[in-house]
Amino acid sequence: QAFMAAGADCTNCPLARNRAVRSEVRQHAPALALIGEAPGKREVMVGRPFVGKSGELLNYALKQAGVARADVAVLNAIACGPIPSDNEIVKHAAMRACRPRLLNELRALAPRGILAVGAKALAALAPEGSSGVTALRGALLPLAPDVTTPDWVPPFFSTFHPAHILRGGDGDNDGPEGEDTSSVDLLYYFLLFDLAKAYQ
Ligand code: URA
Numbered sequence: 001q002a003f004m005a006a007g008a009d010c011t012n013c014p015l016a017r018n019r020a021v022r023s024e025v026r027q028h029a030p031a032l033a034l035i036g037e038a039p040g041k042r043e044v045m046v047g048r049p050f051v052g053k054s055g056e057l058l059n060y061a062l063k064q065a066g067v068a069r070a071d072v073a074v075l076n077a078i079a080c081g082p083i084p085s086d087n088e089i090v091k092h093a094a095m096r097a098c099r100p101r102l103l104n105e106l107r108a109l110a111p112r113g114i115l116a117v118g119a120k121a122l123a124a125l126a127p128e129g130s131s132g133v134t135a136l137r138g139a140l141l142p143l144a145p146d147v148t149t150p151d152w153v154p155p156f157f158s159t160f161h162p163a164h165i166l167r168g169g170d171g172d173n174d175g176p177e178g179e180d181t182s183s184v185d186l187l188y189y190f191l192l193f194d195l196a197k198a199y200q
Pocket of ligand 1: 051052
């Protein structure tokens with residue numbers, strides 16, 4: 001099976017002993033693939049991506065944006081979780097180790113659009129040296145050259161991670177127009193807008 005070869009026998013990263021959460025895939029070539037960061041405690045317990053607090057906000061936003069979750073595939077940049085203490089070094093190693101698995105899954109799935117949800121998914125799929133979500137969200141972006149195939153070059157967008165929105169943003173006025181992207185209402189509005197746009 002193309003989806004989720006990683007698991008108990010994968011020893012490619014420091015999360016080797018953690019549990020892998022299978023991607024949520026219902027159909028080939030779905031309208032959209034959402035790519036998150038890594039499963040949390042709840043996701044590992046349930047064995048499904050985005051079922052915890054972030055998932056609740058994501059589901060709410062999907063509904064408001066008029067997107068049925070059944071019509072989208074849900075994957076993570078890192079298959080296993082949770083990441084101990086949200087450790088960036090572990091995350092970095094896991095991202096690198098898990099990227100071939102993510103790309104294999106995406107190519108097999110061939111979604112008609114991709115939305116990177118959060119900085120890590122964006123970094124995993126955008127060309128090296130790209131800016132972050134605050135600068136790039138909502139914009140049509142190039143994918144890294146090793147993601148696409150000659151027959152499959154889907155539109156690619158990025159948006160804020162629900163966990164970032166739930167934390168209330170980063171407190172910086174660092175949007176492209178110098179706007180306060182730390183306002184929770186604005187961040188949520190961006191998530192809605194970006195979901196609707198990527199789903200078109
Ligand atoms: N956050 C993610 O990025 N992915 C999940 O599956 C759950 C929470």
